Amino acid sequence: MLIRLLSFALFQGVGALLAAIFMRVFAPLHSGAVVSSLVGALGATYFWLLWDLSRGLRVMRWLRSDQTREVAVQSGLWGEFSNRIRRLLRNNERAVQQRDERLQEFLAAMQASPNGVVLLDKDFRIEWFNESAALHFGLDARRDMEQHFANLVRDPSFAAYVAAKDFENDVLMPGRANTVSLPVRLSVHVHPYGEGRSLLLSRDVTAVEQAEAMRRDFVANVSHEIRTPLTVLGGFVETLQTLSLNESERARYLDLMAQQASRMQSLVSDLLTLSRLEGSPLPSAHEWVDVSLLVDQCRQEAGELSRVLWGQTHSLSFEIQSGLSLAGSAAELHSAFFNLIGNAVRYTPAGKSIRVVASATPEGGALFAVHDQGMGIAQEHIGRLTERFYRVDRSRSRDTGGTGLGLAIVKHVVQRHGAELSISSTPGEGSRFQIMFPAHRVQFQAAHAPAHALAA
Numbered sequence: 001m002l003i004r005l006l007s008f009a010l011f012q013g014v015g016a017l018l019a020a021i022f023m024r025v026f027a028p029l030h031s032g033a034v035v036s037s038l039v040g041a042l043g044a045t046y047f048w049l050l051w052d053l054s055r056g057l058r059v060m061r062w063l064r065s066d067q068t069r070e071v072a073v074q075s076g077l078w079g080e081f082s083n084r085i086r087r088l089l090r091n092n093e094r095a096v097q098q099r100d101e102r103l104q105e106f107l108a109a110m111q112a113s114p115n116g117v118v119l120l121d122k123d124f125r126i127e128w129f130n131e132s133a134a135l136h137f138g139l140d141a142r143r144d145m146e147q148h149f150a151n152l153v154r155d156p157s158f159a160a161y162v163a164a165k166d167f168e169n170d171v172l173m174p175g176r177a178n179t180v181s182l183p184v185r186l187s188v189h190v191h192p193y194g195e196g197r198s199l200l201l202s203r204d205v206t207a208v209e210q211a212e213a214m215r216r217d218f219v220a221n222v223s224h225e226i227r228t229p230l231t232v233l234g235g236f237v238e239t240l241q242t243l244s245l246n247e248s249e250r251a252r253y254l255d256l257m258a259q260q261a262s263r264m265q266s267l268v269s270d271l272l273t274l275s276r277l278e279g280s281p282l283p284s285a286h287e288w289v290d291v292s293l294l295v296d297q298c299r300q301e302a303g304e305l306s307r308v309l310w311g312q313t314h315s316l317s318f319e320i321q322s323g324l325s326l327a328g329s330a331a332e333l334h335s336a337f338f339n340l341i342g343n344a345v346r347y348t349p350a351g352k353s354i355r356v357v358a359s360a361t362p363e364g365g366a367l368f369a370v371h372d373q374g375m376g377i378a379q380e381h382i383g384r385l386t387e388r389f390y391r392v393d394r395s396r397s398r399d400t401g402g403t404g405l406g407l408a409i410v411k412h413v414v415q416r417h418g419a420e421l422s423i424s425s426t427p428g429e430g431s432r433f434q435i436m437f438p439a440h441r442v443q444f445q446a447a448h449a450p451a452h453a454l455a456a
């Protein structure tokens with residue numbers, strides 16, 4: 001401001017001085033020196049105003065242009081004015097850039113969300129959506145922006161949800177990729193916000209729904225499995241209470257009751273085994289279980305089962321590589337091995353042969369296999385055998401004390417030991433159940449030891 005006042009005074013002073021000199025040189029006889037100085041000062045004032053205006057115009061032109069990096073005027077009031085404006089613009093630019101970066105980070109976070117996010121304006125038109133939403137609803141960023149969401153997603157339950165405008169809860173609907181063989185279920189929830197805008201969130205709940213359906217089926221199956229022997233037991237109790245029976249009839253009824261009780265016991269025991277397998281930490285990779293000892297125990301139990309079920313034994317042969325150890329839980333491995341051997345005994349008529357093999361593989365792993373000459377299993381059942389309560393021959397399973405959970409237990413144990421179960425079978429000829437253990441769970445104490453054969 002001081003410079004401005006000084007320049008103004010300087011212009012006037014120089015103007016007055018120049019007018020006075022002019023009068024002195026060109027009209028020395030005239031005596032109006034004061035008047036001419038005043039006129040000179042006035043002229044200089046106009047000149048100063050013009051000069052100031054031209055600087056102001058330069059600043060104005062500079063402001064109108066996009067190039068605001070270099071100021072148009074360096075000095076004086078206009079210079080300072082330009083500098084301050086430039087600083088303000090720069091701060092503003094920086095703030096906008098920071099806000100832009102934060103917005104991009106925010107959008108990237110929403111993009112990374114496994115849930116679908118759609119931003120809708122007050123007319124329910126799409127403003128933005130993330131990848132998951134694109135996948136859930138089959139949206140295309142180039143085609144569908146600003147489209148009415150309800151025109152693109154035409155599921156009747158969703159249409160009714162939007163029409164009711166009651167967004168308290170979510171709505172369940174099929175996803176875009178939904179097919180009969182591969183169902184996709186979405187939970188969609190609209191959250192109104194701001195002035196009439198909406199945030200639409202979608203979540204893939206296929207796995208949750210399937211787990212819930214499995215849980216329902218499981219409870220229904222368990223109830224059914226328990227109700228059947230309970231009903232039979234109840235019937236026998238009633239018979240014993242109401243009829244006067246002789247000693248042998250009484251003994252026969254009590255025998256049948258004991259069978260039903262033992263069936264329930266087996267079921268509860270298998271259920272507990274399954275729940276232990278699901279809830280306990282993975283088996284140790286450092287505790288070594290001697291396969292010969294384990295299979296030896298199974299061999300005795302299999303012989304016993306064979307005698308109890310069939311009155312005579314099968315031709316049971318065991319080819320176990322000595323010195324073979326597996327890392328894991330002895331109880332779990334025993335349960336898996338005996339379930340497979342027990343099934344072979346239960347589903348193979350007496351007199352036929354059952355062969356159990358445990359040996360190292362050339363890759364450093366180990367296999368445990370049970371071959372039988374039983375009734376075999378049709379191909380369409382094989383993929384489902386490890387499902388809980390799945391039975392091919394329901395009556396044979398029940399008659400031999402089966403719970404329908406044996407192979408489900410085997411599958412769990414196999415998975416927990418990082419192994420693989422494979423099943424092959426030919427109806428009428430027999431079946432082969434095989435577990436392959438990975439190399440890190442296998443150890444030999446005596447390398448190249450030959451397999452030793454045992455016959456029951």
Ligand code: ADP
Pocket residue numbers: 339343344347348372374375376377385386390391392393394397398401402403404405406407408431
């Ligand atoms: P279960 O207690 O009924 O035997 P599992 O889960 O052990 O239940 O087996 C499921 C079904 O698989 C059995 O009901 C049976 O129909 C079939 N199965 C299992 N092992 C054999 C086998 N070795 N030979 C023929 N069928 C078998």
